[in-house]
Amino acid sequence: MEVPIEITVNGRQVSKTIDPRTLLVQFLREALHLTGTHVGCDTAQCGACTVHMNGRAIKACSMLALQVQGSEITTIEGLTRDGELHPMQAAFRECHGLQCGFCTPGMVMAGVQILADNPKASEAEIREALDGNICRCTGYQNIVKSIQFCQSGAQPASV
Amino acid sequence: MYAFEYQRPTSRDAATGAAAGDARYLAGGQSLVQAMRLRLSQSERLIDLGAIDELKAIGVDKNNAIRIGAMATHAAVAAHADVKRLAPALAELAGGIGDPMVRNMGTIGGSIANADPAACYPTAVLALGATIHTDGRTIAADDFFTGLYETELEPGELVTAVSFPSAQKAAYVKFKQQASRFALVGVFVAQTASGVRVAVTGAKSHVFRATPIEDALTKSFTPDAAKAVRMPTDDINADLHGSAEYRAAMISVMAARAVAAALSR
Numbered sequence: 001m002e003v004p005i006e007i008t009v010n011g012r013q014v015s016k017t018i019d020p021r022t023l024l025v026q027f028l029r030e031a032l033h034l035t036g037t038h039v040g041c042d043t044a045q046c047g048a049c050t051v052h053m054n055g056r057a058i059k060a061c062s063m064l065a066l067q068v069q070g071s072e073i074t075t076i077e078g079l080t081r082d083g084e085l086h087p088m089q090a091a092f093r094e095c096h097g098l099q100c101g102f103c104t105p106g107m108v109m110a111g112v113q114i115l116a117d118n119p120k121a122s123e124a125e126i127r128e129a130l131d132g133n134i135c136r137c138t139g140y141q142n143i144v145k146s147i148q149f150c151q152s153g154a155q156p157a158s159v
Numbered sequence: 160m161y162a163f164e165y166q167r168p169t170s171r172d173a174a175t176g177a178a179a180g181d182a183r184y185l186a187g188g189q190s191l192v193q194a195m196r197l198r199l200s201q202s203e204r205l206i207d208l209g210a211i212d213e214l215k216a217i218g219v220d221k222n223n224a225i226r227i228g229a230m231a232t233h234a235a236v237a238a239h240a241d242v243k244r245l246a247p248a249l250a251e252l253a254g255g256i257g258d259p260m261v262r263n264m265g266t267i268g269g270s271i272a273n274a275d276p277a278a279c280y281p282t283a284v285l286a287l288g289a290t291i292h293t294d295g296r297t298i299a300a301d302d303f304f305t306g307l308y309e310t311e312l313e314p315g316e317l318v319t320a321v322s323f324p325s326a327q328k329a330a331y332v333k334f335k336q337q338a339s340r341f342a343l344v345g346v347f348v349a350q351t352a353s354g355v356r357v358a359v360t361g362a363k364s365h366v367f368r369a370t371p372i373e374d375a376l377t378k379s380f381t382p383d384a385a386k387a388v389r390m391p392t393d394d395i396n397a398d399l400h401g402s403a404e405y406r407a408a409m410i411s412v413m414a415a416r417a418v419a420a421a422l423s424r
Contacts, residue, residue, distance in 0.1 A: 003165055020165035043193060056263040063188050063264060066165055067209055132258025
C-alpha cells in the first residue's frame with residue numbers, strides 16, 4: 001500500500017506517494033532524479049550516500065524515506081547556490097580532494113557537517129570525524145586538506 | 160525487504176496502541192533497516208517512533224541521575240551539557256558509537272532493545288546499574304539483557320527511557336574490529352554506590368559483568384589490578400577476528416585502560 005510523503009528537498013517542497021519500503025537514497029535518486037547522492041557499499045559503511053536531514057548528516061541508504069517525513073533534506077545538488085559552488089565544493093576542487101569522484105558527494109556533505117559542529121577542528125579531529133566515509137582511491141590526504149582549506153576561509157586560486 | 164504496513168504515531172499511547180499482533184517498533188533504524196533489507200527481519204506492521212517528541216527528552220532526575228528518552232540520538236547524548244557534566248563516560252561512549260552519520264540517527268532505545276552482542280550502550284546500562292523504563296514497568300539493568308539479540312522486553316512493550324545513576328568514576332574503552340568498527344571487546348568500568356561494576360560487550364552472546372575484575376578492582380582500583388586478572392574463556396566468542404583466549408585477554412587489557420581513563424578524569 002502506498003503512503004504519502006511530504007518533505008523539502010534542497011528548498012523545494014516534494015509531495016508524493018511511495019511504497020513504505022522505499023529507501024531515502026532510492027527516493028532521491030529514482031523518484032526525484034537527484035543522482036548526486038551515490039550508492040556505494042549499500043550497507044551504511046562507506047558514506048557515499050550522505051545527505052543532511054535538518055542540518056544533520058545521515059546515511060540515506062540505511063533509512064526509509066518515510067523516516068524523514070516533514071524534514072528538510074539537503075543533497076549535494078542543494079549545496080550549490082545560483083551556480084556558485086559551496087565553499088566546501090570549491091575547496092575540494094582547489095585541493096584536488098578527489099580522484100574517481102565516487103565518494104566525493106558524501107565526503108563534501110560530511111565535511112560541511114564536521115565544520116558546522118566543530119569550526120576549529122584539528123587535523124586529527126577531521127580524520128576521526130571522517131570515520132564513516134570511505135575513499136578507495138586512497139585520497140584521504142587531499143580530502144583532509146580540502147576540509148582544512150575550507151576551514152581556513154582562503155579563496156581558491158583556480159577558477 | 161518484505162512488505163509491511165507503516166505507521167508513524169505522534170504519541171507514546173498511539174504507538175503502544177498500534178503494537179498489537181505482528182508489529183515492530185522502528186527507532187533510528189541503523190540496525191533494523193539493514194536487517195529488513197537482508198530479509199532477516201519481517202513483521203506485518205512497522206511503527207516508526209521518529210515523530211514522538213516526548214521520547215527524545217534528556218534530563219536530570221533527583222540524585223543527579225541522567226534520564227535519557229529512548230529516542231534520543233547518540234549525537235544528542237554525546238553533546239548534552241548535563242550528560243557531559245554528570246556522566247562524562249556515558250557522553251564519550253555515545254560519541255564513539257559507529258560514525259557521525261550513524262550517531263545522528265541511532266538511538267539509545269533502539270540500541271538496547273536490539274541487544275547486539277557487540278553494541279556499546281549495553282555496557283553503560285549494566286555497569287552503571289541503569290533502570291530501563293517501559294510503557295508498563297521498570298526493569299533493572301541486571302535483568303534486561305538475556306541472550307543474543309534477546310531482552311526481557313515482552314512483544315509490544317516499548318522502552319520509553321533509561322535512567323543512569325551517577326557514578327564516582329567511570330570510563331568505557333573499546334577495541335574496534337577493524338572492518339566493522341564494532342567493539343571486538345569493549346569494557347565499561349564504574350565505581351558506583353553499590354560497588355565496582357565492570358560490563359563487557361563483544362565477547363559473549365550478550366553483555367555481561369566481569370566479576371573477577373570487579374573483585375580485583377574492589378580491592379585496588381588500579382589498571383594493574385585489572386590487567387592481572389585472567390578471565391575464564393567459558394562461553395567467550397571465537398571467530399576469524401579473534402580466538403576466545405584472545406578476547407578473554409583483551410577484556411583485562413580494555414578494563415585496565417578504562418580504569419586508567421576513569422582515574423585520569
